[in-house]
């Protein structure tokens with residue numbers, strides 16, 4: 317143990333000596349990168365084209381294939397050494413239009429169509445009874461009631477907007493809806509036989525005391541991914557989940573769900589956070605409410621699609637690669653502007669800037685638009701498979717898939733983190749100060765499985781607003797800030813330069 321430690325200490329010191337400090341010219345070089353991104357950047361206008369000319373990019377859709385052609389043409393209009401497609405089959409699931417659930421609740425009917433005194437009485441009940449999840453129940457309930465004012469419907473069956481989870485089976489349900497706050501409550505009621513032939517709302521809310529919102533997402537995402545698997549064995553016929561968001565609004569958020577072959581496949585969808593609070597409130601007063609649910613989605617046979625790649629050849633180690641990228645596909649609810657149009661534009665722009673300012677990389681620098689990250693990872697798996705087949709070595713891979721918000725820093729594997737920290741005084745003026753241990757991402761993960769020495773990196777932008785728009789109809793170009801996007805692209809470019817200098 318001790319000799320292992322000494323060996324590593326010596327190795328570490330020798331790395332320190334070889335890669336001691338940034339060069340004197342690095343500070344000017346970083347300034348040049350940021351100037352190019354902020355004064356003459358291409359990321360924002362290209363993202364605008366992607367979002368508005370192409371739009372949502374669900375794997376396997378005609379629109380996505382049109383988008384891939386656009387991406388090849390767009391990248392080919394720059395003077396990169398090569399631009400090419402990497403074909404792969406992808407799954408094909410489609411939503412088939414907006415779905416609604418209709419609910420019957422005497423309290424709700426009173427709230428929307430009763431006499432003034434009935435409405436006042438119902439409102440009073442709302443004020444008296446606290447929501448399990450919200451400090452301000454009246455507000456949440458009112459968001460839903462306000463939304464209803466703009467809808468036309470039969471007052472005894474009131475609509476709720478749904479978004480099907482990606483991969484869900486379609487189906488219908490008519491019967492009682494039971495609200496459960498988390499998996500423990502689901503198991504407790506399920507074991508008692510209380511959920512047989514019912515529908516459930518899984519209503520676990522984000523923990524708002526987490527400073528980094530990805531932690532809240534991490535603990536709630538299981539209800540989306542495994543909700544149908546958890547519930548079906550108890551005889552549950554359909555599931556709706558509370559959307560995974562910090563924001564209290566009327567936009568339901570989609571995302572992938574899983575099934576197991578041995579467990580019956582039941583439909584699963586999401587309701588908005590404000591709707592989930594309203595339903596939870598009605599349930600707390602009235603108990604199970606009657607619902608009529610119809611989900612129209614379906615899965616079609618797989619289809620041929622592709623990753624899109626642009627690269628600049630390395631002048632020292634052409635078969636040693638530094639890859640950077642994000643995913644080209646998106647969910648169909650919005651335009652995939654933050655998730656992950658921003659990520660692919662960060663990396664395209666980083667490659668463009670390196671070329672524009674005349675940098676000659678030691679390694680081959682590759683920008684990858686991976687396909688099918690959201691519901692299958694087929695692009696990432698094909699990329700790793702072909703890399704191995706072609707005897708390539710990935711010295712590092714960076715993924716940007718946390719939105720186009722102000723860059724704060726990077727999460728990195730330890731060997732690279734150790735060296736990048738030598739640059740922290742040069743990075744701080746650009747607001748890049750969080751250099752943390754970690755790294756990784758869905759699309760670059762398979763590279764690490766092939767080669768444990770590959771250094772994985774994730775761009776870490778500010779996370780406070782990401783889940784407001786994540787997988788929702790609000791993930792549109794208008795919600796991306798030009799400067800924040802450009803700063804992200806420059807940050808990626810600087811990180812790629814450091815990797816190219818520091819790694820062999």
Ligand SMILES: [Zn+2]
Nearest residue numbers: 643655656717
């Ligand atoms: Zn993403």
